Amino acid sequence: MSHQGRLQSSSSPQTGASRRVLIVGGVAGGASCAARLRRLDESVEIIMFDRGPYVSFANCGLPYYVGNVISDERSLLVASREMFRGRFNIAVQTETEVTSIDRGARTIIARDLRTGNTRTETYDVLVLSPGAAPIRPPLPGVDLPGVFAVRNIPDSRRIRSWIADRSARTAVVVGGGFIGLEMVENLIHRALSVAVLEKLPQVMPPLDPEIAVAVMEHLAAKGVQLHLGDGLARIDQRDGGGLVVVAESGARLPADLVILAIGVRPETTLAKDSGLQIGPRGGIVVDSQMRTSDPNVWAVGDVVEVQDVLTGQETVLPLAGPANRQGRIAAESIAGRATNFRGVQATAVVGVLGLTVASTGASEKGLRRAGVTSFQKVYLHPGHHAGYYPGARPIHLKLLFSVPDGRVLGAQAVGLEGVEKRIDVIATAIQFNGTVHDLAEVELCYAPQFGAAKDPVNLAGMLAENVLNGDMPVADWLELDRTDAFLLDVREPDEFANGHIPNAINLPLSQMRARYDELPKDREIWICCEVGQRAYYATRFLTQRGYRSRNLSGGYTTYKALKAASLVR
């Protein structure tokens, strides 16, 4: 076959024979690669190795198996060894660890974990998909019984047994990221009392802190104890059973079990030992065909470094969607097809006790870290559907965009309903290098129970357009504590009395046309309302009357979040 010939001409040691493709790691990326490669090429020999007892299991489902939301372990098995064999003619060797690679000889050593026997296997093509391992910090007690990480089915099974056998009632989750919060939800579902210990002063580290506030408040309201800005020091055994998590602050958190969800680290030992290039973020370096520094070796999934399309920087992103896509692309590349991995934009979602938190693209802190300064942001809090239809829930949305071209850089949202839909739409726009003008006019589904004539995505785009074209200059909340601007609150007096930003003066929008001449013309006026809409109207009115005014985007609702995140006083 032509594409085979093309590859063999460059590298195959077995000219004439069928090519031999070995895949190390049989979950998302590896399994996708294997199945896709078979669909493209019946002639290659494909063998997939996995250290664990299963391949192609749903690792994103593991927390829910612990929580008994998924009660049957077999549900997690997406495809069995038998299916790979029968349907795809792919050999699967489970409980087999690949311990070394000889790239010169194109061989690997595989060790059968049940027997301890090792053997050497040759390859024409090698695909590395070993994933990433949960970080276990080298601290006293992290290996005690009752301390778990969640990586595979046996891990989950052990946690289930531990909870059941000991009638566990309390848990500490170390780490407040995606997996940590999913574990919180599921442990609560198992009726445990849960505390979270997180080194950063916020949960959900990828989010900007003022957006994460809504998650923290929701967790607290659901009875989760949050210990933020405090790291793990050690884990002690408690007299009479159980554990005590000791924080760096000295705080002692008793627990019947401890979940370590601090993060993951690419499993690069094999790659490193064989001299493959490793990038600055600690992942295997690959090109846009997922090929490593060795032209006969591909790598996919959580183990690789990929480019963030927003910042242009290298990143490691342990997410199943990109892993599957990379597996597919590696297969196409191995089969000699033109293909290209376009990078990642870090679209992600987590559900936490009824709350949805989703984001795509860059965060504000990510942009600052990458040295990007030419951006702006808007906050808004629209209902997830038309307000006149009962049950609308606010979506707290932050949109970041490039100045002056308006390119969408990222969005974060949190709320009870309709959250991930808006992030998906914005994610799609980002893929096309869309601008806020595009968001303003995207034509989305509207019926009262689903959205609004001006969908939250449209509103976000319109607000950003107003910022870009100068119709609605925004003030930077982060300068609130040191500005000498005149702070104007245009809500009604009863709203103002219920709480307002320090030093603000109240002049309701409803009285603005009659009383605007009370305002100073010689100072910049920063305008606040409840969510930003009335302040926008006031900004437009005052600007046209010769006042220099700016909107405090997102209004008092955003102020409260910024204050809770200690970003303003």
Add this chain to the structure above:
Amino acid sequence: MSHQGRLQSSSSPQTGASRRVLIVGGVAGGASCAARLRRLDESVEIIMFDRGPYVSFANCGLPYYVGNVISDERSLLVASREMFRGRFNIAVQTETEVTSIDRGARTIIARDLRTGNTRTETYDVLVLSPGAAPIRPPLPGVDLPGVFAVRNIPDSRRIRSWIADRSARTAVVVGGGFIGLEMVENLIHRALSVAVLEKLPQVMPPLDPEIAVAVMEHLAAKGVQLHLGDGLARIDQRDGGGLVVVAESGARLPADLVILAIGVRPETTLAKDSGLQIGPRGGIVVDSQMRTSDPNVWAVGDVVEVQDVLTGQETVLPLAGPANRQGRIAAESIAGRATNFRGVQATAVVGVLGLTVASTGASEKGLRRAGVTSFQKVYLHPGHHAGYYPGARPIHLKLLFSVPDGRVLGAQAVGLEGVEKRIDVIATAIQFNGTVHDLAEVELCYAPQFGAAKDPVNLAGMLAENVLNGDMPVADWLELDRTDAFLLDVREPDEFANGHIPNAINLPLSQMRARYDELPKDREIWICCEVGQRAYYATRFLTQRGYRSRNLSGGYTTYKALKAASLVR
């Protein structure tokens, strides 16, 4: 102000004075235009007229007010006359009908419907936003008491009273489109027994018939009587009270009330009488700044003809989203700003008794009507989230795309959950002239309760890519009845025994590798499974073994829908 000068130089009769903008019709498009124009220009005088008692009400909420889902009429009032006056300095004249326009003199005649008095008002700029009126066919009985259309709050109030006062128990809804089905839902919510009379052989005329089948089945399962392919002949009064809807077939449907939801027609009388250009679809012709054939007159909303971005054809599309957008654009144009309406793609959604039906872009019948032949389609039925997480519901999705460039032309979907999210993502891709390759790689939110590592949108894109690049040739279902292809069903024998396409031969995928040489090499093989996935695997396998095979996209699930829609035997 410079933009004002610019406009006045071309046309204003009141040089020096403030410009006078009259807006006829104060709901979605008109109200948006008024508010936006004020934000852009404090100097113009704005007066908005409406025939009815309210402006800026939520007409998309009217069916739900009938259904008492929205119980407080005031919820429907988005903005009051007082708010327009106080917040925006916009004068609102309700119960005032504009009866004629003198474009030469730049005057209108307005008639106060309460007093009958008329007066003349001058304008510099006129904006027409009169909307579209429900079609009342000139048939006997359509004006009988108890026969209603649903256009405004008083209409809804009358229906509510009629139901309450007469303890109505049965209703006939004439017309099975968006409004008709929303009325069905809400009448059922009021515990009425409902029949639908629809002239076409399907409900939801914008959809292709095989997608509408799922809606019809859902309605039937919920106890709605469907009389399809049968038009309205007349409505009779029943002895002893009540009505009888008589169909063209002679069928007699008794009803305590009748809802006419046959469609709407642009309200162009005023425009026609004043000589404005009307387009082939019966709407006012406007340019991309929403300006009519008279440079001093703009028109927005349901009354205008706009371009369908997929087919390039003119269309009238009575939807609130585009109406709002047009109002905004007209305001920008009136204020002298550069602006552009990009056309419509007909994104729409309706909820019907728990089912969601959504679409964007062109339908297959729309493409055929427009003379487009270079397109292809795929069907799929993925779960709305990962299958391993409990509660996944199928989404029945049809994707239409251009051949050979892969541009996305349209999509239709129906299901219980997550339907409109996928259509919103595809709608966004269409806005950017996205291709199926873009859909294959869009990076969407994934956690098990929200989606899948390969989201339904990704899957749709991948299937379409497979069609485009020849990896998965598809057979055209519509040729099933006359093909001489070998029909192969690759499901397991028990599935096959439960129902299969006529003349199909069963050879399960699980036995394919062992038995494929039983298949004919001299005939094209059309392959069917349950939803299309196993057939795809079989197509790939057989193609590589030298067989000419095609996938029957969407499998037996799609076959059943096509059969129910009488598109195949």
